[in-house]
Each structure stands twice: as structure tokens, then as C-alpha cells.
Amino acid sequence: MAEVWVRAAVPERAIRQGRIDRLKSLLTVEKLLQNRDAYCVVDVRSPEEFFEARIPGAVNLPLFEDEERVKLGAAYWQEGAEQAKMLGLSLAAPRLPQLVEKILSCAAGREIVLYCWRGGMRSSSLLSVMEAMGYPVWQLQGGYKAFRRQVVSYLSSTKIQVPVFVLNGLTGVGKTLLLRELANCGAPVLNLEEMANHRGSAFGAIGLGASRSQKDFESLLFLALHDLHGAPYLLVEGEGKKIGPVVLPDFLYQAMLEGPHLLLEAGIDLRVERILEEYAGMSANRQALADAILALQKKLGREKCELLAAKISQGDYRSVARTLCTDYYDLYYRDSRKKKGDYLAVINLSDIGSGVQSVLTCCQEKVLQDLGSNEAGQ
Numbered sequence: 001m002a003e004v005w006v007r008a009a010v011p012e013r014a015i016r017q018g019r020i021d022r023l024k025s026l027l028t029v030e031k032l033l034q035n036r037d038a039y040c041v042v043d044v045r046s047p048e049e050f051f052e053a054r055i056p057g058a059v060n061l062p063l064f065e066d067e068e069r070v071k072l073g074a075a076y077w078q079e080g081a082e083q084a085k086m087l088g089l090s091l092a093a094p095r096l097p098q099l100v101e102k103i104l105s106c107a108a109g110r111e112i113v114l115y116c117w118r119g120g121m122r123s124s125s126l127l128s129v130m131e132a133m134g135y136p137v138w139q140l141q142g143g144y145k146a147f148r149r150q151v152v153s154y155l156s157s158t159k160i161q162v163p164v165f166v167l168n169g170l171t172g173v174g175k176t177l178l179l180r181e182l183a184n185c186g187a188p189v190l191n192l193e194e195m196a197n198h199r200g201s202a203f204g205a206i207g208l209g210a211s212r213s214q215k216d217f218e219s220l221l222f223l224a225l226h227d228l229h230g231a232p233y234l235l236v237e238g239e240g241k242k243i244g245p246v247v248l249p250d251f252l253y254q255a256m257l258e259g260p261h262l263l264l265e266a267g268i269d270l271r272v273e274r275i276l277e278e279y280a281g282m283s284a285n286r287q288a289l290a291d292a293i294l295a296l297q298k299k300l301g302r303e304k305c306e307l308l309a310a311k312i313s314q315g316d317y318r319s320v321a322r323t324l325c326t327d328y329y330d331l332y333y334r335d336s337r338k339k340k341g342d343y344l345a346v347i348n349l350s351d352i353g354s355g356v357q358s359v360l361t362c363c364q365e366k367v368l369q370d371l372g373s374n375e376a377g378q
Contacts, residue, residue: 025127027113027138029147033226040107042114044122045144053215055115055147056223059106061099063092063122096129104135115140115147148215151222160255162231163370165363168238168338169264171201171329172271172321174349175237176278178264181356187363188231195220198244199278201329202296205244206288207281217246232367235359260344260366262359268325270350275321282317293320300328 032039041058043050046069050060064072068091076084103112112135116122119142130137140146167175176193183189197212198204205211212220228234238261241253248256266274276282282289290309297305304327311320340346345362349355 025131025137025139026119026141028141029150032113032140033223036223038111039113039138040103040110041140042103042106042112043144044114044116044126049117053144053148053213053219055144056216056219058115061102061106063099063116063126064088092125096126099126100130100133100135103130111136111138113138113140115143117143118145119143147219151215151218154222154225155218155249155251158225159251160234163233163363163367164252164255164259165233165235165344165359165366166238166256166259166261167235167264167359168261168343169266169349170271170333171325172275172278173264173266174271174274174352174355175264177274177352178349178355178359179235179237181352182235182359185356185360187360188228188234190221190224190228190234190236192221192236192239192243192248195224196243196246198246200239200243203279203289203292206285206292207279211244212246214246218249221249221252233363235363261338261342262362263338263340263343263346264349264355265346266349268322271325272318272321275325276317279317283315286312286315289320293324296328299332 027039032041036057041055043054043058043060044063045060046062046064046066047060048066048069050058050062054060072084072088072091075087103114112130114123114127114137119140123139123143127137127139142149167178169175176191176199179189179191183191193200193204195212196217197208197210199208234255236256239248239256241248290312293300293308293312294305300308304323308320308323311317344366345358347355347358347362
């Protein structure tokens with residue numbers, strides 16, 4: 001039971017006044033979403049809780065460390081609430097000045113929002129400390145639990161009402177690069193692989209660190225869809241139901257299946273170059289690359305996998321990338337791809353800048369065409 005009161009350095013009068021004014025310091029999730037950039041969101045939960053799931057963009061400045069949270073829980077159940085409160089006070093009091101300084105430093109002039117698991121004692125106690133010192137601070141009403149509830153409710157009930165244009169193409173063609181440039185131009189892009197922190201292939205996690213949890217992926221997707229509300233269409237990269245360990249919600253996957261698909265093309269030499277750029281710094285991940293290749297033995301055969309793994313150890317990444325394209329990814333993709341005539345458009349991606357303009361033109365023309373058809377049918 002980590003939700004204990006910490007009232008060190010807070011005058012009793014301030015505490016009583018804080019109880020009266022508490023509602024004035026509460027910020028709803030809806031209000032936070034209206035202008036997230038205006039707030040510095042501080043997660044005061046333990047590092048382990050923060051690692052499991054958090055509000056995107058929040059900074060973790062824990063009131064209690066992981067082992068302290070365990071001690072508090074044990075004290076609560078074994079000795080009662082009062083003893084847990086006293087233990088929490090003794091643990092948190094020495095670090096309060098430094099914690100307040102860190103919060104103010106992170107805020108950099110923005111309004112401060114504190115949250116814990118459910119908007120309970122951890123965030124309200126720290127809020128009391130800061131208010132007593134004269135700093136205006138918000139507490140997120142309902143804490144992370146309220147934010148998570150809103151995410152789940154939205155993703156389980158929403159339906160995309162606009163076309164979802166899906167970018168397809170062979171490995172290395174430049175789909176991710178194109179999406180980034182489209183986003184830079186202000187296009188309504190959902191970069192699902194970026195949200196998952198996974199490239200969606202056997203090598204998708206290499207060099208990226210830990211993949212995101214399902215909860216964090218859903219939070220990022222929720223915020224992206226919230227920000228893109230009102231856009232005339234959406235742009236995504238062609239994906240399966242899963243991207244690494246995370247699963248796409250049914251409404252989005254169905255919209256991708258039903259949406260207009262664009263086929264991107266580029267020559268094999270350029271594709272290899274783009275793969276090498278995407279996986280820059282591969283020498284630091286040689287073992288992970290070799291392990292990923294050896295895991296493909298059922299599809300490529302033991303002899304070829306061992307040969308490719310040897311080339312990895314020699315630093316011959318170019319020939320490995322080419323072989324994986326021609327002997328694995330291209331064959332796999334051609335078995336699942338649509339016929340060329342089923343695509344809304346086929347776009348040459350030899351030049352990313354030209355590709356951006358072609359995609360934007362194609363999407364805009366399709367939206368206008370559908371709008372005209374709908375008006376004619378009314």
C-alpha cells in the first residue's frame with residue numbers, strides 16, 4: 001500500500017486549507033488532453049510502475065523507490081495505516097527539497113501536473129508540499145487509472161470515419177522514411193512502428209531497445225488519433241495484426257484492410273542502401289543480427305543462415321541485406337501482396353521528395369472524388 005500521506009514541512013493550517021481547496025487543484029484527463037504541451041506532467045509513482053505503463057511524455061520523479069513501495073505495502077497490511085504513514089513520512093521527508101527542485105527544473109515555465117496510480121495520497125501529498133511553498137500545481141484527477149480508463153474506452157468504442165491510406169512495398173523501399181517526411185509536411189500520419197518501437201520484422205527490435213508494452217502502445221495510438229481528429233484521411237504503413245509484441249486494435253486493422261492501398265517501388269540497389277541507413281551502427285549489434293538470422297533456418301535453410309551469420313561477423317552487411325531481400329522478404333511479400341491492379345496507385349520512390357508529393361496528391365484526389373460521389377448520391 002504505497003498511497004501514504006507525506007506531510008513533512010507542511011504547516012497544519014496549509015493542510016486544512018488544502019482540503020478545502022483541493023477541488024480547485026484537480027485537473028481532469030479531458031482538460032489535460034486539450035493542451036498537453038502547456039503542462040509538465042510528472043509521474044510520482046515508483047520506477048517499476050512507470051516502466052510498466054505511463055502517460056506519454058510524462059517524466060518519472062518518484063516519491064518512493066521500488067523497494068520502498070514494497071516496504072510500505074508490507075507495513076500497511078502487517079502494522080496498519082498509521083504505521084505505514086509514519087514510515088512513508090520518514091522515507092520521503094529527506095528527499096522532498098531535491099524532489100521539488102527537480103520538478104521545477106523539468107517544468108521550465110510550464111504548468112505542473114502531478115499524478116500517481118489513482119490520484120491518491122502520493123500525488124496529493126506532494127501537491128500539498130508544493131502549494132505550501134507557494135508553487136501552483138495541478139493534480140491529475142483519478143491519476144494514471146483515469147487516463148488508462150479513457151484510453152480503453154476510446155479504443156474499444158471508436159470507429160475511423162475517414163479513409164485510411166495504406167503504404168505498401170517491398171522491404172527497404174522506404175515506407176518508414178516516406179512516412180517521416182509526410183509527417184514533417186504536416187500530413188495526418190500514424191507511425192505505428194514508431195509507436196511500437198519495433199520495425200515489424202524478424203530484425204525489428206534490433207538497436208531500438210525494449211519494445212513498448214501494449215498499454216504504452218495503446219496510449220500513444222490514443223493520443224495520435226486524438227490529435228488527428230478532424231483530419232480528412234489517415235496515412236499508415238502496411239502492417240499485420242501484430243507489430244513485434246503489440247497488437248493493433250480491431251477497428252484500426254479493419255480500417256487498414258478496407259482502406260485504399262498504395263504500392264511503393266524502388267530498385268534493389270536503392271533498397272539495400274536504405275536498409276543499411278535504417279540499421280546504421282549495426283556493428284554494435286552483430287550478435288543480435290546473427291541470432292535473428294539463425295532463427296530463420298526453417299525458412300532459409302541451415303546452410304544459408306550460417307553463411308549469412310558468418311558474413312555478419314565479417315561486417316559484410318550489404319550482401320546480407322541483399323540476400324535477405326531477394327531470398328526471403330521479397331518471396332514472402334509477393335505471396336501476400338495484392339495484384340498490381342488492385343492498388344489505388346503505384347508510386348516510384350526513387351526520390352523521397354517526389355514520392356511525398358505523389359502520395360499527397362493521390363490522397364487528396366481520392367478524398368475529393370469520394371466527397372463528390374457522396375454528394376451526387378444524396
